[in-house]
Amino acid sequence: xNQGLNGTxxxxxxxxxxxxxxxxxxxxxxxxxxEVVAAFVESGGNxxxxxxxxxxxxxxxxxxxxxxxxxxxxxxxxxxxxxxTKGGLRRPKGAWxxxxxxxxxxxxxxxxxxxxxxxxxxxxxxxxxxxNVPFDDSLGELIQLKEEGKILNIGLSxxxxxxxxxxxxxxxxxxxxxxxxxxxxxxxxxxLVRLCQEKGIAYVPYSPVxxxxxxxxxxxxxxxxxxxxxxxxxPYGIALAWLLQKGHHIFPIPxxxxxxxxxxxxxxxxxxxxxxxxxxxxxxxxxxxF
Numbered sequence: 551x552n553q554g555l556n557g558t559x560x561x562x563x564x565x566x567x568x569x570x571x572x573x574x575x576x577x578x579x580x581x582x583x584x585e586v587v588a589a590f591v592e593s594g595g596n597x598x599x600x601x602x603x604x605x606x607x608x609x610x611x612x613x614x615x616x617x618x619x620x621x622x623x624x625x626x627x628x629x630x631x632x633x634x635t636k637g638g639l640r641r642p643k644g645a646w647x648x649x650x651x652x653x654x655x656x657x658x659x660x661x662x663x664x665x666x667x668x669x670x671x672x673x674x675x676x677x678x679x680x681x682n683v684p685f686d687d688s689l690g691e692l693i694q695l696k697e698e699g700k701i702l703n704i705g706l707s708x709x710x711x712x713x714x715x716x717x718x719x720x721x722x723x724x725x726x727x728x729x730x731x732x733x734x735x736x737x738x739x740x741x742l743v744r745l746c747q748e749k750g751i752a753y754v755p756y757s758p759v760x761x762x763x764x765x766x767x768x769x770x771x772x773x774x775x776x777x778x779x780x781x782x783x784x785p786y787g788i789a790l791a792w793l794l795q796k797g798h799h800i801f802p803i804p805x806x807x808x809x810x811x812x813x814x815x816x817x818x819x820x821x822x823x824x825x826x827x828x829x830x831x832x833x834x835x836x837x838x839x840f
Contacts, residue, residue, distance in 0.1 A: 551819060555597065556752040556799055557724045558673060558703045560632045564794055565815055566597035568756060568805035573604040573614035575644070578807050580617065587621035589809040591631065593816040599727070599754070599803045601636040601677060602658050602665070607644045615665035623667075634673035634725070635662050636707060638680065638688065650680030650688035659695050675705035675727055679713060686720070693721050705754075711742045714751075723751055727803075730755035732774075732789050733764065733837045738796070747799050758793055758802035759786040773830060783821045786811075790818035792831045 552561040567590045572583040590598070604614035615635055622628040637658035640647045655676070662671060676692060679685050695701045703724035706717060717723055726746055730737050730753075737743045737753070746753040759765045765786065768774055774785035781788065786804070793802045804815045823831075 553798060556750050562597035562632055563595050564801050565790060565819060566599055566801055566803040567595055568803040569598055569600045569614050569618055570604045571805045571807040572617060575606060583617055584621045584624060585809050586806055586812055588625050589812045591625060591627045593813060596631045598631055598633050600633060602662050603639045603641050605641060607641045612661055612665040615662055619667045632672050633666060635671060636675040636677040638677035648678050648680040650683040652687055652691040655688060655691045659700055663700060670699055671701045673703045673705050673724060674701035675707045678708040685713060689717055689720055711740055711745060714745060725752040725754050727754040727756055729757045731758050731760055732792060732831050732834055735836060747797055753800050755793055755802045758804050759789045777827055781821050783817060784814050786814060787818040787821055790815060791821035791823050792828060795823055795828055
């Protein structure tokens with residue numbers, strides 16, 4: 551059931567784990583976080599998404615990366631799991647602020663190498679384009695880090711089609727990570743998902759079941775309630791299955807802070823939605839609340 555994560559050399563389960571909820575405000579106890587990671591690996595998962603800024607604030611930088619290294623090492627799975635991370639943001643007083651400067655990207659990457667206890671990061675994303683720094687400068691630093699062997703593959707997050715096309719003129723891009731779910735289909739409509747498929751780039755949807763707030767509303771939506779009953783799957787599983795059926799290059803990363811959420815997401819791999827139901831989800835209007 552594993553699929554090649556385009557260009558990285560890794561074969562991964564197509565549903566990954568978004569580890570952000572394990573380290574931001576409201577995070578669970580470390581023991582519970584360890585249980586979540588262990589349950590993900592036990593279910594066959596081997597693709598985890600993190601970032602140096604999945605933490606409380608700037609004094610807590612690297613919390614999520616360090617936690618994942620500890621959790622995976624404890625169960626003997628550190629080398630068996632692809633842990634992708636990012637650089638390009640800061641967390642002053644808990645805020646989310648872009649910093650795509652070459653100096654910060656390098657410092658972030660080097661700290662991530664230490665927090666993840668690895669010699670090279672298999673997939674390293676620019677977390678977001680910084681409007682105060684030329685995109686070419688940020689991209690150039692990632693290229694330099696790759697040439698130095700500190701990162702093995704370059705990813706881009708929170709980007710648009712024009713930015714991806716520009717980047718492809720300079721370097722290979724292994725993955726694009728953007729917000730995408732049944733109620734936020736921007737990248738399907740603007741051709742970015744198709745471009746990734748054409749170029750052999752993995753498309754990694756974050757907030758695939760709605761993100762903060764949206765995941766609470768999803769089970770109340772009449773279409774997802776009906777499809778949940780029809781396919782004997784949770785509404786979240788329906789959303790994930792829909793994404794998987796939109797392309798073999800799509801690898802959603804639902805977040806989780808509970809073992810039950812991890813197990814529910816894994817069940818989506820066994821759900822096959824009929825074409826007419828896929829089309830019905832396709833026709834849902836985008837809603838800002840998701």
